[in-house]
Amino acid sequence: MLGVMVLLTRKAEFSSAHYYYNEAWSQQENERVFGKCANRNGHGHNYTLEVSVAGEIDPVSGFVVDLKTLKEVIEHEVIQAYDHRHLNLEVPEFRSLIPTTENIAISIWRRLESKIDGAHLQRVRVYEMPDLFADYCGE
Ligand SMILES: [Zn+2]
Numbered sequence: 821m822l823g824v825m826v827l828l829t830r831k832a833e834f835s836s837a838h839y840y841y842n843e844a845w846s847q848q849e850n851e852r853v854f855g856k857c858a859n860r861n862g863h864g865h866n867y868t869l870e871v872s873v874a875g876e877i878d879p880v881s882g883f884v885v886d887l888k889t890l891k892e893v894i895e896h897e898v899i900q901a902y903d904h905r906h907l908n909l910e911v912p913e914f915r916s917l918i919p920t921t922e923n924i925a926i927s928i929w930r931r932l933e934s935k936i937d938g939a940h941l942q943r944v945r946v947y948e949m950p951d952l953f954a955d956y957c958g959e
Pocket residue numbers: 838857863864865
């Protein structure tokens with residue numbers, strides 16, 4: 821299938837703790853905007869991640885990308901860094917960035933962007949809950 825572009829998606833899951841707090845605001849302002857999420861002891865979510873890559877199907881393998889390699893990249897770059905971690909306290913990018921679902925999607929994109937060979941990173945989707953997700957598709 822020469823020249824045929826396909827979008828391929830790999831799912832992964834991770835569990836992380838976080839809180840929402842803007843250091844530039846007072847405690848009251850944080851509680852007004854973020855509600856219970858401003859509690860700095862944190863709370864947890866089971867996140868679902870979907871990483872979509874686009875590319876041409878290799879006429880020999882029939883693959884867009886090697887799914888095993890893609891799984892390993894997600895595991896190494898994202899799951900090992902985020903799973904069973906407190907995002908605000910243990911993940912460097914969230915020391916100065918509030919770990920909302922939106923910001924998590926952007927951060928995962930940045931972690932993966934240069935690591936995917938042979939295909940184009942098309943979309944990162946992060947579910948905080950089954951009915952709430954954020955998509956980031958690059959600049
Ligand atoms: Zn939360």
